Every structure is written in structure tokens, then in C-alpha cells.
Amino acid sequence: xxxxxxxYFLYARKSTDEADxxxxxxxxxxxxxxEYANKEGxxxxxxxxxxxxxxxxxxxxxxxxxxxxxxxAADGIVAWHPDRLARNSVDGGRIIYLVDTxxxxxxxxxxxxxxxxxxxxxxxxIAFGQSKYYVDxxxxxxxxxxxxxxxxxxxxxxxxxxxxxxxxxxxIYVDKERAPLIKKAFELYATGNYSIRExxxxxxxxxxxxxxxxKALSIGNCHYFLxxxxxxxxxxxxxxxxxxxxxxxxxxxxxxxxxxLLKNKSKPKQRGFKPYVYRGIFHCEHCGxxxxxxxxxxxxxxxxxxxxSPCPARYTREEEADRQxxxxxxxxxxxxxLAADALDNIKKDKTKxxxxxxxxxxxxxxxxxxxxxxxxxxxxxxxxxxxxRPEYTHKKAQLVDEKKEIENKLAAFAREExxxxxxxxxxxxxxxxxxESAVSGSPAxxxxxxxxxxxNFLLGGQKIKLKFNFPSEKLRELRARADFFAPDFHNSIxxxxxxxxxx
Numbered sequence: 001x002x003x004x005x006x007x008y009f010l011y012a013r014k015s016t017d018e019a020d021x022x023x024x025x026x027x028x029x030x031x032x033x034x035e036y037a038n039k040e041g042x043x044x045x046x047x048x049x050x051x052x053x054x055x056x057x058x059x060x061x062x063x064x065x066x067x068x069x070x071x072x073a074a075d076g077i078v079a080w081h082p083d084r085l086a087r088n089s090v091d092g093g094r095i096i097y098l099v100d101t102x103x104x105x106x107x108x109x110x111x112x113x114x115x116x117x118x119x120x121x122x123x124x125x126i127a128f129g130q131s132k133y134y135v136d137x138x139x140x141x142x143x144x145x146x147x148x149x150x151x152x153x154x155x156x157x158x159x160x161x162x163x164x165x166x167x168x169x170x171x172i173y174v175d176k177e178r179a180p181l182i183k184k185a186f187e188l189y190a191t192g193n194y195s196i197r198e199x200x201x202x203x204x205x206x207x208x209x210x211x212x213x214x215k216a217l218s219i220g221n222c223h224y225f226l227x228x229x230x231x232x233x234x235x236x237x238x239x240x241x242x243x244x245x246x247x248x249x250x251x252x253x254x255x256x257x258x259x260x261l262l263k264n265k266s267k268p269k270q271r272g273f274k275p276y277v278y279r280g281i282f283h284c285e286h287c288g289x290x291x292x293x294x295x296x297x298x299x300x301x302x303x304x305x306x307x308x309s310p311c312p313a314r315y316t317r318e319e320e321a322d323r324q325x326x327x328x329x330x331x332x333x334x335x336x337x338l339a340a341d342a343l344d345n346i347k348k349d350k351t352k353x354x355x356x357x358x359x360x361x362x363x364x365x366x367x368x369x370x371x372x373x374x375x376x377x378x379x380x381x382x383x384x385x386x387x388x389r390p391e392y393t394h395k396k397a398q399l400v401d402e403k404k405e406i407e408n409k410l411a412a413f414a415r416e417e418x419x420x421x422x423x424x425x426x427x428x429x430x431x432x433x434x435x436e437s438a439v440s441g442s443p444a445x446x447x448x449x450x451x452x453x454x455x456n457f458l459l460g461g462q463k464i465k466l467k468f469n470f471p472s473e474k475l476r477e478l479r480a481r482a483d484f485f486a487p488d489f490h491n492s493i494x495x496x497x498x499x500x501x502x503x
Contacts, residue, residue, distance in 0.1 A: 006042070006043065006075045006076065006105075006106065007043050007044075007045040007073075007074045007075055007076075008037065008042050008043060008044055008045060008074055008075065008076045008077060008078045008106070008108065009044070009045060009046055009047075009048055009065050009068070009069065009073075009074045009076075009077050009078070010030075010033050010034070010037065010044045010046070010047040010048065010077075010078045010079075011047075011048045011049075011062070011065060011077055011078070011079045011084065011085065012026055012029040012030050012033060012047070012048070012049045012079070012080070012084070013026075013029075013049075013050055013051070013052065013054065013059075013062075013079075013084045013085075014026045014029070014051045015051075015052070015053045015054065026049055026051065029080050029084075030047070030049070032080065032110060033078055033079070033080060033110070036078070036108075036110045037078055037108075040108065042076075042078055042108060044078065045073065045074045046068075046073075046074070048061050048062070048064070048065045049061065050062065053087070054083070054084070054085070054086055054087040054088065054091065054131075055087045055088055055132075056088055057088055057090040057091055059091075062085075062091065065077075066094060066095075066098070069098060069103055069104055070098065070103055072103070075104070075105045075106060076104055076105055076106030076107055076108060077104065077106075077107055077108070078108045078109075079107075079108075079109055080109065080110060080111065081109055081111050081112055081127075082107075082109065082112055082114075082124060082127040082128055082131065083127070083128075083130075083131035083134075085128075086128050086131065087128075087131045087132055087134070088132060089128075089132060092125070092128030092129075092131075092132070095107075095124075095128075096121060096124060096125060096128075099116055099121060099124075100121070104116075107124070112127060146237075149170075150235060150237055150240075150242040151242065152245070153235075153242065153243055153244050153245035153246075154170065154171050154244075154245065154246075155171070155172045155230065155235055155244065155246065156237070159172040159175075160172075160225065160228060160230055160231075161175075161178060161182065161208075161221075161225055162174070162175055162178050162179045162181075162182035162225070162231065162249055163175055163179070163230075163246065171245075171246065172246050173246065173247070174246075174247050174249065178208060179249050181203060181206050181207075181208045182208075182225065182231065182249055182250075183249050183250055185199055185202070185203055185222075185225075185226075186226070186231065186249075186250045186254050186255065186258055187250075187254060188202065189226060189258050189261065190254050190257040190258050190261070192261055195265075196219055196222050196223060196226075196265075197219065199222055200217055200218070200219055200221075200222050203217050203222070204216045204217055223262070226258050226262060227259070227262065229241065229255060230244065230246075231248060231249045231250050231255065232248045232249075232250050232251060232252045232254070232255045233246070233248035233252075276292075276293035276300060276318075277293075277318070277443045277444050277447060278291070278293055278302055278318065278321055278443075278447070279292060279293050280292075281447065281457055282302065282457045282458060282459040282464070283457065283458055283459070284304040284305075284311060284313050284458070284459060284460065285313070285458040285459060285460025285461070285465065286304070286311050286312060286313050286460055287304065287306070287308050287309060287311040287313070288308070289304050289305045289306060289307050289308055289311065290304075290305050290307075291303065291304055291305070291459050292304075292305050293318065299317055299318070299319075300317070300318035301315040301316065301317055301318065302315070302316045302317075302318060302321055302459060303315045303316075313459075313460060313461075314461075314462055316459060316462045318443075320462065321459075321464065322443045322446070324463070324464045325443070325446045325447065325450055325464065326438045326439075326446060327438075328450060328454075328464065328466070329434045329435070329437060329438035329441075329446060329449060329450065329453075330435070330438045331476050332431065332434055332453050332468070332472040332475050332476055333431050333432075333434040333435030333438060334428065334431035334432060334435060334475075335435070336432050336435070342428050343425060343428050343429070346424060346425055346428070361410055364406050364409055364410050365410070367406055368403060368406055368407070368410075371399055371402060371403045371406070372403075374399055375396065375399050375400075375403075378392060378395055378396055378399070379392075424471075427471045430449075430452065430453075431475070433449065434449055434453070437449050450466070452469075453468060453469055453472040454466040454467055454468045454469055454472060455467050455469070
């Protein structure tokens with residue numbers, strides 16, 4: 001029995017962490033501790049109860065109790081176990097310090113022995129250390145499990161709006177009621193005809209609400225789900241993206257259109273400037289200053305800003321710039337039929353190369369089978385005693401190196417197969433687009449295409465000049481040849497006059 005003049009604080013805590021489910025509930029702790037205090041004759045001055053994790057400092061009720069102990073309101077604490085008091089080094093150290101200074105003279109636990117002696121304090125510090133280790137290790141295990149679920153393509157948390165959690169296999173699946181509204185929202189916003197505010201009004205009027213099924217969607221909710229790639233089958237978790245196995249609600253194309261619109265609408269609007277097509281595109285050939293655009297008597301003119309020094313450059317009408325851009329595009333275009341023949345030849349070349357590559361790859365795979373067999377036999381020879389350990393180690397290293405080299409070659413075959421002739425294919429496809437745009441494209445569209453085929457845009461003597469990219473420059477040269485429209489156009493062109501001209 002304790003002396004009657006000793007006073008104790010009773011402390012009961014239940015963690016809100018899911019992993020703490022096996023710890024006694026608050027009610028159970030209170031019943032057990034009250035019975036223990038009555039049995040041991042421990043006068044309880046006050047009970048402190050809270051539901052909060054102890055893995056980090058900052059528990060309000062615990063801090064209040066410690067402050068009262070420092071003021072001398074009690075002599076000791078009654079708790080179920082030391083891990084109810086602290087699972088972090090700060091709170092654990094604080095308790096031990098109060099024991100060292102005599103503010104706490106007794107710590108009573110039904111499941112743990114403590115005495116304010118060097119041995120007792122040592123055992124208490126070990127108990128606190130074990131509690132902290134348990135929390136740290138549990139946190140790492142949880143994080144590792146989450147990472148593995150993400151690598152397996154499974155969303156590890158609450159299902160986002162438009163999906164539901166499957167409690168049996170811990171995956172997510174499409175919410176048949178709300179997913180159509182999410183899909184419609186993406187499609188409407190991708191048109192560019194709806195603002196976020198209008199989209200929110202549409203969704204709220206359609207009855208779409210958040211997970212708690214109480215509050216209407218906010219502007220922030222709409223921004224969040226429009227930027228969430230999970231809806232087209234990619235999971236973003238703490239900044240890293242993972243492939244997902246759940247069924248997507250929208251296509252990647254629709255998602256990317258929405259991202260472009262969100263990005264553009266978030267930029268501050270320039271005020272006081274007319275939307276001239278060629279503003280800031282060209283430099284003056286004479287002095288290097290920017291070419292600006294201004295309106296005079298109903299016409300737009302391109303002129304040098306002349307910010308460095310007086311410049312003799314003349315004005316150029318915007319209509320003349322449009323005409324020259326179209327002529328430039330025509331110079332690097334191909335008739336659709338001719339480009340289609342070239343693409344067909346590329347497809348045939350790719351098929352032939354794929355067949356040859358598959359034969360070579362099969363030879364490498366056959367060698368891998370032989371090497372694996374040799375490695376197995378090598379181990380048998382060691383076990384039978386016909387080969388020494390050093391000999392085995394040396395020979396195994398040779399076989400493993402050879403195997404790795406073959407695996408690298410196979411990987412290179414796979415990469416080459418997926419990228420073979422892709423740059424040339426994209427160029428021919430661009431040539432078709434260039435020709436069509438030169439005839440019917442808007443000035444803004446033509447300008448964007450011209451940026452793909454060249455750079456270093458200059459304007460001098462009322463003439464547009466630029467540096468063409470390699471394929472475009474080669475095509476301009478070929479158009480001057482008499483055999484340009486030969487039936488075997490693609491196969492007759494040397495697209496690689498230098499070793500690294502078409503990487």
C-alpha cells in the first residue's frame with residue numbers, strides 16, 4: 001500500500017491510428033486502472049483522458065497533465081503501460097527528466113514495473129525506446145505496403161470522386177452513378193466553352209456532391225479533379241506517377257486538353273495589347289531588335305522597334321507576311337499521294353527490318369538458353385568436386401557477364417523496334433499537314449507550323465528569312481530536282497549525308 005499523502009494522476013489514452021486497434025479502449029483502461037488504483041491504495045487526484053496518437057509531441061491533455069506535475073499538483077502517474085504515456089523521444093525524455101528532478105516520484109503500471117532508481121529509469125527508457133521503435137517500424141511497413149500497392153497499379157487510399165472502394169480486394173472501381181457526371185464535366189471543359197464556375201454550377205445542379213454526401217462542390221473541388229490523372233488511368237501519389245489497373249473514366253486526350261485550358265486560363269491576361277499574330281516572333285535582320293506590329297489606317301504593319309540605334313528597315317504589311325509564310329510552308333510540303341507512298345515504303349522497310357531483327361533476337365535468346373544450361377552444369381561440377389571454388393567463381397563471372405551482354409542486346413533490339421523510322425514517319429506526316437495549312441490554315445496555325453520546321457526568324461528588306469531544320473532543308477533542296485516526284489521517292493533519297501545529321 002502507498003502512503004495516503006501521495007497523489008496520482010490517472011492517464012488513459014487511445015490512439016486514433018488504425019494500427020492501435022488491439023490496445024484497450026478508453027473505457028476498458030479506465031475500469032482496469034481504477035480497480036488497480038483501489039487495490040494498491042493509490043489516491044487519484046484527477047483523471048486525464050484523450051484520444052490521440054503519441055508518436056509525435058503536441059498532445060494537449062498530456063501537456064496539461066505534465067504542467068500540473070511540474071507545479072506539484074500530484075506526485076505520480078497511473079497508466080496502463082509506458083507506451084500510453086509516450087511513443088516519441090521528446091515526451092519520453094520529458095517524463096524521465098521529471099523523475100530525475102523529483103517532480104515525479106512514482107509511475108504505476110499494471111503491466112510494467114517501475115522504481116525511481118537508476119535501474120528503474122534505465123528500464124523505463126528502454127520501454128519508451130521500444131514504443132518509439134514500434135511506431136517507426138510500423139510507419140515504414142505501412143509506407144512499404146503503400147508503395148507496393150502503387151507498383152501493382154492499385155490505388156492505396158480513399159477512392160476519388162467517381163470511384164468507389166472495394167472492401168474485399170482493396171481496389172477501386174467505377175461509381176456508376178457519379179462517373180458519368182465526371183466524364184461529362186471533363187468533356188464540357190475540354191471544349192473551352194465553359195469556365196470553372198459554370199462547370200461547378202452544372203455539376204451542382206446535376207446533384208454531384210463530395211464524398212461526405214453533404215456539401216456541394218466548390219471551385220477548388222473542380223480544379224482538383226480536373227487536374228487528377230487518375231481518371232485516365234495514371235495515379236499520382238506524393239508527386240510520383242504510377243500506372244493504374246482500374247478502369248479509366250476519360251481518355252488521355254481529353255485530360256490533356258483540359259490541362260492546356262487550365263494552364264492558359266491561370267495565366268494573367270495581358271492588357272493594353274492587341275492580339276497581333278507576329279508580335280515578338282521576328283528579329284530585325286539589320287539591327288537585331290524585335291519586330292513589333294502596329295495598326296495604321298486599318299492595316300497591320302510589322303516594323304523594327306529600333307531600340308538600339310536608327311535602323312533603315314522598312315515597314316511590312318501583315319498580309320504580305322501571311323503570304324510569305326504560306327510560300328515557305330509550300331516549299332517544305334509534299335502532295336498527300338506522294339507522302340502516302342513514302343509512308344507505305346517506310347512501313348514495308350519496318351516490316352523487313354522487324355523480320356531480320358526477330359531472327360537476330362531469336363539467336364540471342366537461344367544463346368541465353370545455352371548459357372543458363374552452362375551455369376547449371378557449372379554448379380553441378382562444384383557439388384561433385386570436379387571444379388574448385390575459385391575456378392567456379394571465375395567461370396561463373398564470365399558466363400554472367402556474357403549473359404548480361406546478350407540481355408542488353410535484346411533490350412536494344414526492343415527499343416530499336418519501337419523507334420525505327422519514327423522521326424522520318426513524323427516528318428512525312430508533318431509534310432502533309434504543312435501543305436494543307438499553306439492552303440487553308442489560319443495565320444496563327446501557319447506560324448505554329450513554321451516554328452516546327454525552322455528557327456532564328458528574321459525580317460529584313462520586307463522578306464522573311466529563317467534557318468530550316470535538317471529534314472525541311474533537305475526537302476527544299478529536293479523539290480528543285482527534276483526527279484523529285486519519282487515513284488521511288490523515299491528509297492531514292494539519301495536522308496543521311498553525314499553520320500549524325502539525322503539522329
